[in-house]
Amino acid sequence: MKIATWNVNSLNVRLEQVIEWLNKHQPDVLALQELKQEQNKFPINEFTKINYNAAWLGQKTYNGVALICKDEISDIVYGMTNFTDEQSRVISATYRNIRFICVYCVNGESIDSEKFIYKQQWFDALNQHIIHEKNRYDNCVVLGDFNIAPADIDVYDPQKWQGKILCSDIERECFCRMLALGFSDSIRELSKEKQLFTWWDYRMNSFRRNLGMRIDHILLTPQLMQCANDFGVDTEQRAQERPSDHAPVWIECNW
């Protein structure tokens, strides 16, 4: 089974690239973030045309998440349990008896911002949601744009970013607490201690200079982690014309 996640930074702009990517890579599941598209504008026909199903949660202008799957999707939950959020950031669904939780986590702007308070509250709610889902399903995947670089190795210039948004101790503790619920950071484990990035700022020629961060993650429960055998970050996609600032990230497991 091939499982992928990609923050597409507007599905309106990137639809053609997403369809091409699905055709080329044929993942079983692709989690998308930042659709930036109203619920009723989601181009479901473009996905069914190439034999994919989808569950999505959109809104105007910002956020928006989707799960694109090769086969039947069931038990779709929109948003988080016990947390009312006007922002469309979470969708959960079952595919081949595995629970997939697609997340577009709060950015937070800066650690002295109001949005950073929201980020912390939001992650508390996400943990509760994950606990709830994990009680219902043995095998879970939490994947998406976490907006957290878990360690210094995940940052191109840790000195410059020390204590800053995406890299603060508070955020890294949030990430650790999530793993402590019973998940592995699959890309980190499969790549060992190798540095790799999933996002590069549009500015400063960041991609060409490889000034990036690893903020998109695929978290796996133990049985799934045990059968994970390959992974990749599709930097070719980030190198294309008019790319998203995030690259697709994928893992393969014998499931």
Add this chain to the structure above:
DNA sequence: ATGGCTTCATAGTGAAGA
């Protein structure tokens, strides 16, 4: 130099992303 670019929005002295 706390900028640089991209998207969505509106016509802002923009807002937000990461």
